Amino acid sequence: MENQHFVKVRNVTKQYSMAEGQTLVALDDVNLTIARGEFAGVVGPSGSGKTTLLNLIGSLDQPSTGSIKVMGQHLESLNAKASAEFRNKHVGFIFQTYNLLTIYSVFENVELPLLLLGYSAAQRREAVMEALEWVGLADRAKSKPGQLSGGQNQRVAIARAIIKKPQLVLADEPTANLDTKNSNHILDIMAKINRELGVTFLFSTHDDKVISYLRRKITLHDGRVTTDEVIDAHH
């Protein structure tokens, strides 16, 4: 049961107050369940609420109404500290713009989540090199993000997301800034991680390349789930 309801979104609405008293409804009564180990994606046009949904599931934001339960925890009841701890321990994020710290080396960027978790230097070193092996960048550990290509930077971001062996990785438009070759490369890496480590992946995307990798496609339109289908991926 726990595995089946790994992520459970119930009647979630998210509204933003705009200028002159107007309200923008980003999510409107969304209901969704994601099982452990899924490789799923939320698709839809820009402004459909994909990123908002991922932010809520990642406990970066709170729903206006409704409830979100991830790994048995009701996220809306977490305070700031507990919410930070939840993200720190259980969730890996991959962003469209990589969001690497430019003054840090690749090693230091990937190491960061483990620093927050209080790992020893030896443990961190071993884990960072293992994560970089996964994404094929072990030889670039000392490089700075500015010295790498977009595809390599996104691979560093993947390594940072998986280093703490999270149960859930939320990837927000991870291929939007990449060409086809790099996109396929990083999608192959993520699919392998999902397959071999059992990490649950939830994407937000409107990229066909990503969609072709998904095993489940949840379509959002104007903040509402319009379709939710299991698909056959070619991988």
Next chain:
Amino acid sequence: MLTIKLAMRNILGAGLKTWLNVAVLSIAFVTIIYTQGIYLGMNEQASTALVKVYYGGGQYWQKDYDPYDSFSLEESHAPLTPELETFVQQDQATPILCALATAFQGSRIIPVQLKGIPPDQKILDLPTAALNDETEMIPALIGTRMAKSAQLNVGDLLTIRWRDVHGVYDAADVKIVHIMRTTVSTIDASVLWLPLQQMQKMYDLQDEATLAVLTQTVQPVAVTADWRFVPPEELLADIKEMVQQKTIAASIMYVLLLFLGLIAVFDTQVLAVFRRRREIGTLIALGMTRARVIKIFTLEGILNGLLALLVGALWGAPLIWMFARSGMAMPDFVDNMGIAIGERIYPVYGAGLILGTSILVMISVAIVSFMPTRSISHLSPTDALKGKHR
């Protein structure tokens, strides 16, 4: 520990920006210590010189004596009390008689103050032994300032006219027997030192004095109401106040310098919070609380201050050590400032000054580092991740 580690990593990673802030702050830090040390040295030198040559371990003043009122000298004399007499006999005090007179040098008339002192006294570091002159003339000891202004040399005669205690005018020639070099202008400019007994005769004030200077090793005792004891602290209060005034004037310069340094840190912090929003969002997404992010950013600013102290110590310590050791030549005009400082001033850089300045710099840096980071507490992580700041 993690907060310190990340803050350190961030400021070292910021490269030139960090070192510019550190450079400006370290200049402010060293300049504050440097100038304060000069004034502390000035205060110490002036105080030491005054104690050695005039204030001793404190003075007993005749009740009417007011050093700021020349006219009070006419009335401010009295026989020493038995207690003071005992101090004098035990070489623990020396009496001084002060009076006004007029000196005639060529065609010039110079108002002077006569100070009578026993030539054999050992209390004050003055060359009064020179007043043991055996000639028939009254011997007089003067300082270099008086010699310069009245164009006098050793052996010159100077006619002086005075009015004795009965209001009768009299005149005599005095012979300059010695010209002393002193940093204390108050015992030099327009002052003639004469043998006490001769001066008492001149004014018909047998066994009377205006003040008695105690040696530094003796404890003052209670005396009659005609005399009052003035401790060294009170005697030096004017000097301290004068130095303090000069310190305040100088502090304007270092407040400006410190302000520039702090503006650099403040500016960096404001820019950091604005330009590093995406980084802030990422750190929060990775599991940091806003409070911890604020701590990191504030600590980055504080580390700028600590680095400035370190860098300031590296280049400033040899510099101020050199000044403290070799001193600084004082220009001529300093002689007219009313402070007893020599041709060279030796700055004093004590632990209190260095520690106090370090604390001042660090507190200021901590405040300006923290202020801009408060806005992080209102920052939405989802906006920050997009580089927005609502």
